[in-house]
Amino acid sequence: MNPVIDLLKKHRSIRKFSDKEIADEVLDQILEAGQWAATSNNLQAYSVIKIRNQDKKDELARLSGGQQHVRDCQVFLVFCADMSRIHLSSRMHEVPAHLDTVEPLLVAVVDTALMAQNVMVAAESCGIGGTYIGGIRNQIREVSDLLKLPDYVFPVFGMVLGYPDEQQIPAQKPRLPREAVVHEEAYQADRQPKAIESYDRVMKAYYEERTGGETSTTWSEYVSRIYREPRRVHLRGFLEEKKFGFK
Amino acid sequence: MNPVIDLLKKHRSIRKFSDKEIADEVLDQILEAGQWAATSNNLQAYSVIKIRNQDKKDELARLSGGQQHVRDCQVFLVFCADMSRIHLSSRMHEVPAHLDTVEPLLVAVVDTALMAQNVMVAAESCGIGGTYIGGIRNQIREVSDLLKLPDYVFPVFGMVLGYPDEQQIPAQKPRLPREAVVHEEAYQADRQPKAIESYDRVMKAYYEERTGGETSTTWSEYVSRIYREPRRVHLRGFLEEKKFGFK
Numbered sequence: 001m002n003p004v005i006d007l008l009k010k011h012r013s014i015r016k017f018s019d020k021e022i023a024d025e026v027l028d029q030i031l032e033a034g035q036w037a038a039t040s041n042n043l044q045a046y047s048v049i050k051i052r053n054q055d056k057k058d059e060l061a062r063l064s065g066g067q068q069h070v071r072d073c074q075v076f077l078v079f080c081a082d083m084s085r086i087h088l089s090s091r092m093h094e095v096p097a098h099l100d101t102v103e104p105l106l107v108a109v110v111d112t113a114l115m116a117q118n119v120m121v122a123a124e125s126c127g128i129g130g131t132y133i134g135g136i137r138n139q140i141r142e143v144s145d146l147l148k149l150p151d152y153v154f155p156v157f158g159m160v161l162g163y164p165d166e167q168q169i170p171a172q173k174p175r176l177p178r179e180a181v182v183h184e185e186a187y188q189a190d191r192q193p194k195a196i197e198s199y200d201r202v203m204k205a206y207y208e209e210r211t212g213g214e215t216s217t218t219w220s221e222y223v224s225r226i227y228r229e230p231r232r233v234h235l236r237g238f239l240e241e242k243k244f245g246f247k
Numbered sequence: 248m249n250p251v252i253d254l255l256k257k258h259r260s261i262r263k264f265s266d267k268e269i270a271d272e273v274l275d276q277i278l279e280a281g282q283w284a285a286t287s288n289n290l291q292a293y294s295v296i297k298i299r300n301q302d303k304k305d306e307l308a309r310l311s312g313g314q315q316h317v318r319d320c321q322v323f324l325v326f327c328a329d330m331s332r333i334h335l336s337s338r339m340h341e342v343p344a345h346l347d348t349v350e351p352l353l354v355a356v357v358d359t360a361l362m363a364q365n366v367m368v369a370a371e372s373c374g375i376g377g378t379y380i381g382g383i384r385n386q387i388r389e390v391s392d393l394l395k396l397p398d399y400v401f402p403v404f405g406m407v408l409g410y411p412d413e414q415q416i417p418a419q420k421p422r423l424p425r426e427a428v429v430h431e432e433a434y435q436a437d438r439q440p441k442a443i444e445s446y447d448r449v450m451k452a453y454y455e456e457r458t459g460g461e462t463s464t465t466w467s468e469y470v471s472r473i474y475r476e477p478r479r480v481h482l483r484g485f486l487e488e489k490k491f492g493f494k
Contacts, residue, residue: 001273001373004251005372009283010283011284011285026248038258044428049434050430085443090471092467093471096474098474098475101478101479101483102482102493103479103482106482109356109357110356113357113364114363117285117360120361121364126249126252178279181282181291181293181294182294182297184297185297185300185303186395196335220340223332224340224342226288227333228344233494235348246483
């Protein structure tokens with residue numbers, strides 16, 4: 001189609017990095033590109049914490065379940081939902097700020113994710129690679145304390161960035177068939193069982209090839225494990241402490 | 248920097264469209280680019296409803312607070328958080344699926360937003376423009392019924408797409424100073440009041456220029472109005488009906 005779409009279609013998670021450093025000026029351009037993402041009502045309800053300090057990366061790796069690539073990356077970014085500027089603005093103008101309902105929570109999370117995806121795309125356009133780190137929600141209180149996050153701010157995910165080790169670039173993971181996720185005019189629920197079945201075959205072959213036949217999970221089997229137990233149930237209480245809410 | 252970053256930095260919300268149609272093949276490439284966005288644990292917890300039918304666009308415009316550009320766009324996309332395939336997979340493998348806590352809600356919303364931002368960037372790379380429509384959450388039950396969304400699926404936002412009317416391309420809205428949203432090693436709360444003050448001046452000038460002096464709001468004043476009253480408080484109940492939750 002065009003070079004931008006080609007770039008988007010080439011995405012893969014990079015977890016093995018070369019020693020090449022990310023220059024500050026390059027990172028600044030990437031983060032500026034992030035800021036140009038759309039934002040609901042111009043709230044810009046996000047903040048990014050940029051971490052280069054090795055001790056801090058080590059600590060964040062530990063808090064994210066021991067992920068080696070958090071230690072090894074050139075830069076670790078923590079993307080936070082941030083309603084603190086909105087709260088401050090409301091105080092400046094002496095009006096109430098009802099930030100403890102579901103809507104502002106969704107808005108802040110969406111704003112943060114749109115911004116982060118621009119950062120990922122901009123980074124990839126510079127030959128940098130990375131992956132999102134949901135693991136920072138494992139011990140979200142400790143991460144939040146380490147980064148001195150104030151009220152109305154919480155970490156949604158991290159992102160490791162670095163120039164890829166060209167010898168260890170992983171294969172692309174196939175995606176669900178388009179007809180499973182794109183629907184015409186209304187949701188087509190009857191398509192889903194067949195789409196899952198077909199994707200199961202694709203992913204089984206993918207896992208077998210990657211592990212030399214050792215692993216042969218299907219997609220449905222793999223994803224069925226993720227919420228078998230309730231996951232990260234501390235989130236609700238933590239978000240309430242940070243003055244978000246679910247009203 | 249490079250053409251991709253240049254494209255990201257040129258983003259603006261497009262609400263006025265030409266008559267030029269978006270070809271199906273172009274839209275398909277754009278949606279495929281969306282699917283290549285990163286996804287948490289390969290859940291791909293999203294669906295997109297593609298709407299070209301004029302009656303449906305009219306109805307969705309009405310349900311979104313009468314937004315003319317929802318009527319006028321070439322294609323209206325509704326981006327849904329979708330845990331239904333995960334639920335189905337869990338049933339196939341006869342394991343429980345704990346989808347009523349905050350974590351899967353966040354995961355599905357983030358997955359949806361990352362995918363949508365790839366769609367926006369891919370569209371813009373083809374000369375198409377658009378804007379996100381949070382207004383579909385105004386009457387989210389009606390939108391959901393219209394699109395026949397099943398359990399474990401809810402609409403997060405819409406997106407209007409079309410080729411811009413070149414005579415009516417809006418100015419870019421300035422963003423918060425970088426130092427307000429990008430922090431080094433830890434959150435710098437003390438920077439925020441000064442950053443808001445400086446951005447207030449920028450946005451006041453922007454509104455004055457755009458309205459020939461008629462409107463002269465500051466940013467802090469503008470955003471302080473948004474949550475003065477609790478917003479879209481029906482969301483909590485609706486999400487629970489759709490089997491999401493806040494445990």
